[in-house]
Amino acid sequence: MAAKSRTTIIPIGPYHPLQEEPEFFKLHVEGEKVVKLEIEIGYNHRGIEKLAEDLTYDQVPFLVERICGICSTSHPFAAVQAIEDVGGVDVPERAKYIRTFLGELERIHSHLLWLGLAGHFLGFNTLWMWAWKHREPVLDTFELITGNRNHYAMFKPGGVRRDIMDEDIPTAMRLLDGLVRPLNMFIKVVLQDPVLQARTKNVGVLSYDDCVELGALGPTSRASGVPWDVRRDHPYAAYDKVDFNVITTENGDVFDKAVVRL
Amino acid sequence: MGVIEGIGYLAGGFVVAAVVGMFAHWFDRKITARVQWRVGPPLFQPVYDFVKLLAKEVMVPEGASRFLFLSAPLFGLAATTVVSALFLRTVIFPGETFVGDLIVVIYLLTIPSQAIILGSFASANPLASLGGSREMKLVMSYELPFLLVVLVPVIKAGGTIRLGEIIQYQATQGAVIASISGVIAFVIALICMQAKLAKVPFDAPEAETEIMGGAYIEYSGVALGLFKLTQWMMMYVVPLFLMILFIGAVNWRQSWFNLLFAVLIYIGILLFITLVRNTNARLRIDQIMKFFWAMVTPFAVLAVILAFLGL
Amino acid sequence: MSLKIKALTKSIWVFHLAASPCNNCDIEILDLLTPRWDIERFGIQLVGSVRHADAILVTGSMNRKAHERVKRVISQAPQPCFVIALGNCACSMEMFGASYNQMHCLDEVTKVHAYIAGCPPKPEAMIQGIIALIEAQLAALKK
Amino acid sequence: MADEVVEGLKSKFGDAIIDIHEKSPDKTYVTVAPPRLPDVAEYLYKDLGARFSIASGMHMAHGFEILYHFALDAKHRFINLRVILDSEKPSIDSCAKRVPATEWIEREMWELLGIEFRGHPDMRHLLLTDDWPEGNYPLRQDWKDWREGGENGSEK
Structure with a gap:
């Protein structure tokens, strides 16, 4: 292939500092430009579906919590709702709000994590x-509410396993209030830093059509202009009772993905 | 100059560069940590790191050229040591330098980069060769403006290419930096230095998270230790070079305060390097080339023209 | 020899090897570097290439596909190099042991120098584990 | 509003629509005759502008059941296409050429459940190792792992 096209193959992974999970990418590059990509996944496949078949409905939330460590509310959230749906169980109002609260808290931590890692990968360790x-x-x-920093084990078919104590609320409020200023600062820093813009604008563009064709979801699709947020369009728990904006952007490049997450 | 004297200068240059370089590396990491709300490593951390690397096993990857792979770090280290020895002599006896040492220093300063390129291609790893090719492009981007701005003090000092004369000129006529062309040239030299030391935003060749340390990816043990040491010594040599060219502050013969002043300026330059690298993201290599050729080089030309006009 | 090991204990460069984890341990490892814990105080640094590593932190239960890769990566590390099993999955495969895609536990494949249990271990526990490893090495020197 | 889509499907595909089940106002399960599935999927994707979210396959008592989940953004509803395949030799035409997003999930269903997708452009192992033994599909109900004396493909 060497004579005709000037592509070189760069293997990335399965173990590479860029990735938190083992995956294998074969990049076909021309100079510094990626022209083709082959993906090999499955380094993380642990057969959770099969394992779950052996468990009782009460044990499954703990197992599915371990699908993903960064999003350890979303999978049990879905699992308990499926179980409740099958069993026709009604969930108390307060439990719904607690679930929503945990889900949103996790969104904040996950987006900050994403932002931090994005900075790390761009060499912006600060x-x-x-x-x-x-x-x-x-x-x-x-930790205050659930007793653990990750893998909260809060979800249970029919409700949540622990209530939020009244004593804990002021502390939690204080901690979360303290977040507002740094978050605003991040919005300013990321959206205005010229070097970050130079690195992320018009890079990795996922157009609206490609996004639909490939079935991308979540913040990635919102960055490409798909106005879809399951919290708004198909509300579960208490999402129909709380107010929030769904942010979509048009370009679908890395910069827009950051905008959507902030 | 006798052989023994020469060896003495080399040894002295090596020790000074190693000690100051290790300090500079520690300083860099410490300031980085402070900027990032952290405590940072202890003072002797670079020493521990280096000793540890000496004790580690050296692995030569399969398919690599053994000789080139292992000798590449030595080239870089040797070149840096010679430069450091030259500076030592220049600083101690500004009057006794030989003609053209400025050119020698400029050439020697590119050798660590050549060593990195050599080592990365010798290690037969696709990511390393990517790092090597990026290093090459980086060298091509910053060398031209760097050479141009080096011309500014040369022109100012009446066309001499002896470091000693440049220092003496500045001792009598005032620092090069105290003129418009000097300021422009110094700023450009600082930018080029950032690239020469391969610090963010110009660290594309060794991008830790993109190409896993690039050229260094296959190195381990002593070889890696020598590369790291070279890198640290460069953090002493390059700022000192700029100080000699533009500030001339190492003229301790006039008064001992000058020495203190020089140390302060050196720390200031280190601080600048560290802060720049901590408040920026890494640029892509094509952006770096564009930046140097389209933005920096014209200013460098301007600085040279201004120097000719005597400004 | 003693100087070597002493320098090693003061400057551990860590390579992080994710063998089908749920990511949580990995995130907590990165957490160790961030301002609250800042293990750079102890000279511990995260490195990108296994050739620079003094300690390999293995997380996750190592499935069939990751198995060969893990063995290969560990064999590429220059000696002396410690292998640390981080988290319940790496220590004992935890709840994934029965799965069809699991073969061996980490310590059946390679020598493991330290086990840090927890799901995920708290950062404090990780620091304690690493210190225990260092102390064990220093104690072995004195003998 | 809900019924526009369903009526459209009915009138366009007639006999191919075996059953329609309205689970909730925004979720509809449409059972489709297996041979017509790619046509229905293409109609949803191309003509109605639905997004393909995911497919799920199950081994049930009455055979293999595959659900293709489509999301209609504009109308805020999900259409789930259900096909039921024979348990002895499950086989269906692949949608991957017409709805590209289904490519990976079909590969996964093939390797875990053993459903054959005819005309799939790139049928390789997705999650399991490449040397996984043939005819060994772990998500089938009659699959036995090594503890029960079954074949697991491992040297254990």
Whole structure:
């Protein structure tokens, strides 16, 4: 292939500092430009579906919590709702709000984590450190409410396993109030830093059509202009009772993905 | 100059550069940590790191050229040591330098980069060769403006290419930096230095998170230790070079305060390097080239023209 | 020898090897570097290439596909190099042991120098584990 | 509003629509005759502008059941296409050429459940190792792991 096209193959992974999870990418590059990509996944496949078949409905939330460590509310959230749906169980109002609260708290921590890692990958370690510094109060709140920093084990078919104590509320409020200023600061820093813009604008563009064709979801699709947020369009728990904006952007490049997450 | 004297200068240059370089590396990490709300490593951390690397096993990757792979770090280290020895002599006896040492220093300062390129291609790893090719592009981007701005003090000092004369000129006529062309040239030199030391935003060749340390990816043990040491010594040599060219502050013969002043300026330059690297993201290599050729080089030309006009 | 090990204990460069984890341990490892814990105080740094590593932190339960890769990566590390099993999955495969895609536990494949249990271990526990490893090495020197 | 889509499907595909089940106002399960599935999927994707979210396959008592989940953004509802395949030799035409997003999930269903997708452009192992033994599909109900004396493909 060498004579005709000038592509070189760069293997990335399965173990590479860029990735938190083992995956294998074969990049076909021409100079510094990626022209083709082959993906090999499955380094994380642990057969959770099969394992779950052996468990009782009450054990499954603990197992599915371990699908993903960064999003350890979303999978049990879905699992308990499926179980409740099958069993026709009504969930108390307060439990719905607690679930929503946990889900949103996790969103904050996950987006800060994303921002930090994005900075880290761009060689901007200060952004990483700062984002993760301000992520700690979120984890503290989790620890206060659920007893663990990650893998909260809060979800249970029919409700939640622990209530939020009245004594804990002022502390949690104080921790979360302290987040507002740093978050605004991040919005300013990321959206205005010229070097960050130079690195992320018009890079990795996922157009609206491609996004629909490939079935991308979540913040990635919102960055490409798909106005879809399951919290708004298909509300569960208490999402129909709380107010929030769904942010979509048009370009679908890395910069827009950051905008959507902030 | 006798052989023994020469060896003495080399040894002295090596020790000074190693000690100051290790300090500079520690300083860099410490300031980085402070900027990032952290405490940072202890003072002797670079020493521990280096000793540890000496004790580690050296692995030569399969398919690599053994000789080139292992000798590449030595080239870089040797070149840096010679430069450091030259500076030592220049600083101690500004009057006794040989003609053209400025050119020699400029050439020697590119050798660590060549060593990195050599080592990365010798290690037969696709990511390393990517790092090597980026290093090459980086060298191509910053060398031209760097050479141009080096011309400014040369022109000012009446066309001499002896470091000693440049220092003596500045001792009598005032620092080069105290003129318009000097200021422009110094700023450009600082930018080029950032690239020469491969610090963010110009660290594309060794981008830790993109190409896993690039050229260094396959190195381990002593070889890696020598590369790291070279890198640290460069953090002493390059700022000192700029100080000699533009400030001339190392003229301790006039008064001992000058020495203190020089140390302060050196720390100031280190601080500048560290702060710049901590408040910026890494640029892509094509952006770096564009930046140097389209933005920095014209200013460098301007500085040279201004120097000719005597400004 | 003693100087070597002493320098090693003061400057541990860590390579992080994710063998089908749920990511949580990995995130907590990165947490160790961030302002609250800042293990750079002890000279511990995260490195990108296994050739620079003094300690390999293995997280996750190592499935069939990751198995070969883990063995290969560990064999590429220059000696002396410690292998640390981080989290319940790496220590004992925890709840994934029965799965069809699991083969061996980490310590059946390679020598493990330290086990840090927890799901995920708290950062404090990780620091304690690393210190225990260092102390064990220093104690072995004195003998 | 809900019924526009369903009526459209009915009138366009007639006999191919076996059953329609309205689970909730925004979720509809449409059972489709397996041979017509790619046509229905393409109609939803191309003509109605639905997004393909995911497919799920199950081994049930009455055979293999595959659900293709489509989301209609504009109308805020989900259409789930259900096909039921024979348990002895499950086989269906692949949608991957017409709805590209289904490519990976079909590969996964093939390797875990053993459903054959005819005309799939790139049928390789997705999650399991490449040397996984053939005819060994772990998510089938009659699959036995090594503890029960079954074949697991491992040297254990």
